[in-house]
Structure formats: structure tokens, C-alpha cells
Amino acid sequence: MIILAATPIGNLGDASRRLVEALEAATVVAAEDTRTTQRLLAALGVQNRPRLIALHDHNEKQRAAELVELARDEDLLVMSDAGMPTVSDPGYGLVVAAVEAEVAVTALPGPSAVLTALAVSGLPTDRFAFEGFVPRKPGERRTAFEALVREPRTMVFFEAPSRVAGTLADMAAVFGHDRRGSVSRELTKLHEQTVRGSLTELAAWADAGVRGELVIVVAGALAVAVAFPDAVTQVLELVRAGTRLKDAAGEVSAHTGHSSRELYQAALAVRG
Template identity: 50%
Template sequence: MNAAPDQTTPAHDSPVTTPGRVVLVGTPIGDRGQASDALRHTLATARLIAAEDTRRFRDLLRRLDLHTDARVVSYYDQNEAERTPELVAALADGDVVVVSDAGMPLVSDPGYRLVQAALEAGHEVTAVPGPSAVLTALAVSGLATDRFCFEGFLPRKDGPRRRRLAELAHEPRTMVFFEAPHRLADFLRDASSTLGGDRRAAVCRELTKTYEEVRRDTLGALAEWAVENARGEISIVIAGAPHDGEDDIDPLELVRMSISQGEKLSAAVAEVAANTGVNRKQLYAAALADRDGDR
């Protein structure tokens, strides 16, 4: 009697994909040598590839000396909502491979909508893991790595960016951010004024590329440096708030900062109280007296 065929589902670390899955592929963040055999096989045998930038993806194939017969479609912030239903429908005929310009999809890159829609439709989601700028920057920063949080890109406008940094003033974990080079100096200026100019940080640019540079210093010094030295792909790592409280920002000062950016007093007090743990009624009374004292 013949044995029944093996119907075991392939392990996720296998480069062989099965129909109907969303396959999230981590691409090199710099050096093409970061490309794994699993990545190469997945791209070479794919049926449909959703790429953040199709031109950059074609350039990646060229650098990796790879050929694919897959249909390649664009999948980026501006068309993500519109294209997601099309990609979910395509899962009925086989895998959909998702790639971003560099690193893992979904990490400050498109893909979340598709993952959610695919899961809701009953499809499997898996990954071919690859390099991550987040973990690479954290590892080379020289700052604590035991506990950290990823904040990605903060708001582009000054006011909202400062408010978010104020919310992070008492965050004890090491923080990792992304920023565009033309906004780096403004980001570091705001971080220095909000978190403290003596807070340790590292600016990591062009990680694993030819002109990789990691600048480790205080936020104040880095803000000055960045005015003339903001180029390339940027990751920023900032030390968490000190545990001894010596460098903590006065909650009343945080309220003043929010009010100066257009926030109402009551809303500013509620937000600061929630983030710092101070008594809301006492803070409101102090903020009210502070405001009336300026009149």
C-alpha cells in the first residue's frame, strides 16, 4: 500500500512559497551582500510583486543580478488604499510578494493595509526576513539596547512634532526615529529643546552603504552638526529619560509648550498629567495661576 502524500505545510524559513499568501520580503538596506538565498529565490520565482517603487525595485534586481518573470506593480502610500483590494483578489491565484525600497515592509513603509485585508479574507501572511535599519541603528548607537521603542517618522510640522517629543520627554526606553535629511536639523533642534541638550543620541546615516557614518554626541551638539551635514538615509537613536529625575522637564513647562502651540489649557494639562503621572487637579491649578500671572 502506497504511503499517503506528505501534506505538511512548508516551514516559514523555506524559500518555497505556497499559493494564496502575502509574502513580506526584507530587502537590503545598503550592501547587496545582505540579500539571502531565500530572498533571491522568492523574487526569482514570484508571480506578482507589489513594490514601493518599481524603478528602485528593478535597480535592486540589477544589482543582485536577478531576473523575474513576475508582474510588478507599484504599491506606495498614495495608492495603497486603492490597490489593496486588487492585491487581495489576486491572492486567489497565488502568492503576492511585497517589497519596500529598503528593509522590511510595514516598518514606516506600505503593507499594513494589505496584511489586515488579507488576514480578514482568510489568507496566510508570512515573511522572508531581512535587514532592519531600526535594529542596525540601535545596535551601533552605543546606547542601551535592553528596552527600546520605535517612533518612526514624527509629524513634519514644527508644532505637532514638538508636542510628540514633549510626550516622550519621560520615556525611559531608548527611542529610534526615522527622518528625512532636509528635516534632520529641525528635528534635532526640537529634540534638544524638548528632551534636553545634554541627552545622548546617535545619528546613523547610510547604514551599511559605502558612506556609512554614525555620529554619537549630545542632542545639542548633533543639532549644530546637522545644519551642514544632513545627507542620505537617516536613523536617529536617542537615550531614554534618566531614572534619577535630575533632567526631567517641569510638567508646567510642558503645559506652557503645548499652549504656545495652540493647545487649550485644559487639554494641555490632561495630556501632560497622563504622560507624567502628576496630579491633574494640582497641575491645572498651577497652570491656571501661571497663566493669570502673565497677564
């Protein structure tokens, strides 16, 4: 069978007994980075030295069929560098191929940056949406956030430290400056930190520079209490009072939950 094995996201003490036992017994391991896996084996004191096969974003499509066939005859342990394989990491394509080939798939649960950041965020945890890595390009990033303006569930994102300030600024502009959020960095590690506040406050904090692995959690949208036509009217009133159309659409979007882009386009159509 194929065994998806969760690995520590920082603290080696989070490695489960089942993970160590699986590594001791494994004959073959498909690893996102074989060097990282070798270091993990040494750090956990595992004496076994299984055959390591690289499985990453650039070769998964080509290797999936081969690995599925291998898993028919012996257990294949699948590991990413940190956390659960397939969750913003390699492995999804392999699982799909295994399911289609009727090869059994199971998992060894373990650390999750998504759930850990959500749990400590101070935001609602009963319903949430994991959005993965934020798009790199500012235009694509804004478009992605626009599509989530009305999302009522708490949202979880991954982001690189070099881009987090710009991302939080865009989130504040699209979701609303007062929307609540949190940024967790270096989860389970020595310098673990979670900062909570409005998206504007978080953007100002990140502007000074942030290091480490990051997870952003953003509160979901409140229920829309203003009908869309009335929201458009509010936009037009602000414009008549001297506010730029783009800014007016953003301001009304922040307190009604309607998309600023849709408000902008509707108000533009009314103005002719």
C-alpha cells in the same frame, strides 16, 4: 499566500539567499516603486521577470482587496524600496486585509534600518520604541516630542537630511540638552557614519549640513525622582530669580523628566 520580503537598505550584499530564490520563483510582485524593483532584479542577477504591480501609499487602500484575492491563487511577493514592508512603508493595509480574509501572510526577514541604527547607537537596546518619521511641521514636531518626554525606552526616529538640524534642536529643547543620542546616516553604504553625543552636540553637528538616509536614536527618560508639585515649585523659584517661565519649565523638565508643557501650565495657574 502573501510574502513580505525585506530588501537591502544600502549594501546589495545584504540580500538574503531566500530573497533571491523568491525573486527567481515569483510570478507577481507588489512593489513600492516598480522601477526600483527592476533595478534590484538586475543588480542581483535575477533572470526571472515577474509581473510587477505598484503598491504605494497612494493606492494601497484601493488595491488591497484585489491583491488579497490574487494571493488566494498564487504567492504574492511584497517589497518596499528598502527594508521590511509595512515598517514606515506600504504593506500594512494589505496585511490587515489579508488577515481579515484569512489569506496566509509570512515574511522573509532581512535588513532593518531601525535595528541596525539601534545596535550601533551605544544606547540601551533591551527595550525600545520605534516612532517612525518625525512630523514635518515644527509645532506638530514639538507636540510629538512633548508626548514622549517621560518615555523610558530608547526611541528611534526617521528624518530627512534637510530637517534633521531643526529636529535635533527641538529634541534638545524638549528632552533636555544633555539627553544622549546618535545619528546614523547611509547605513551599510560606503559612507556610513554614526555620530554620538548629547542632543545639543548632535544639533550643532547637523547644523553644518547632513546628507543621506538618516536614523536618529534617543536615550529614554530617567526615572522621575522629583514629585510634580516639587518640580512646579522649582519652576516658580527660577522665575522669581529672573528666568522666563518657558525657559524655567524647560530647565526643570530636563532634570526631572516632567513635561515642560505641564510644568509651564501648572506654574502659570499658580501665578494666576
